[in-house]
């Protein structure tokens with residue numbers, strides 16, 4: 358498995374991966390392409406045997422990062438792929454002080470993943486998600502020393 362910068366050539370495979378992982382609530386092709394082109398965004402993919410098996414969208418504004426989306430193919434889970442995508446994005450970002458994310462309250466695998474990386478629950482945003490309506494848990498990872506996340 359290799360982690361690489363996402364290129365336009367990966368878009369179709371990433372879209373299939375997102376459809377597999379998120380079903381009806383997956384990003385549209387337009388949303389995916391906008392994320393790839395966004396200035397503050399960095400999208401990475403996990404590739405194995407020429408196939409995209411993982412995807413991460415990470416954004417950074419000044420010293421604050423955010424995990425916008427992360428997904429790993431169901432057949433490839435619990436192999437540390439999401440952890441590798443997240444740690445590699447954080448470790449290659451410049452001047453980060455903290456990283457935030459939102460996650461559905463019922464998404465136990467994702468919450469466990471983030472907790473395993475040191476993220477802590479800091480707030481709940483009531484009714485944040487639609488289809489189905491659900492609260493979001495806001496999580497944060499802060500670094501005591503800028504640029505040294507120690508993940």
Ligand SMILES: CC(C)(COP(=O)(O)OP(=O)(O)OC[C@H]1O[C@@H](n2cnc3c(N)ncnc32)[C@H](O)[C@@H]1OP(=O)(O)O)[C@@H](O)C(=O)NCCC(=O)NCCS
Pocket residue numbers: 378379426427428429430433434435436437438439440441459460461464465466467469470471473
């Ligand atoms: C959440 C998701 C990205 C995790 O990907 P992954 O590659 O399987 O995660 P990792 O293998 O890096 O897991 C690291 C740790 O997270 C925790 N974890 C991950 N999945 C878990 C699960 N299903 N149940 C409990 N703990 C879990 C474990 O502590 C795991 O370490 P371990 O396997 O040594 O016990 C994946 O399940 C997924 O794509 N889900 C659908 C999309 C989604 O919900 N994305 C998040 C949106 S906010």
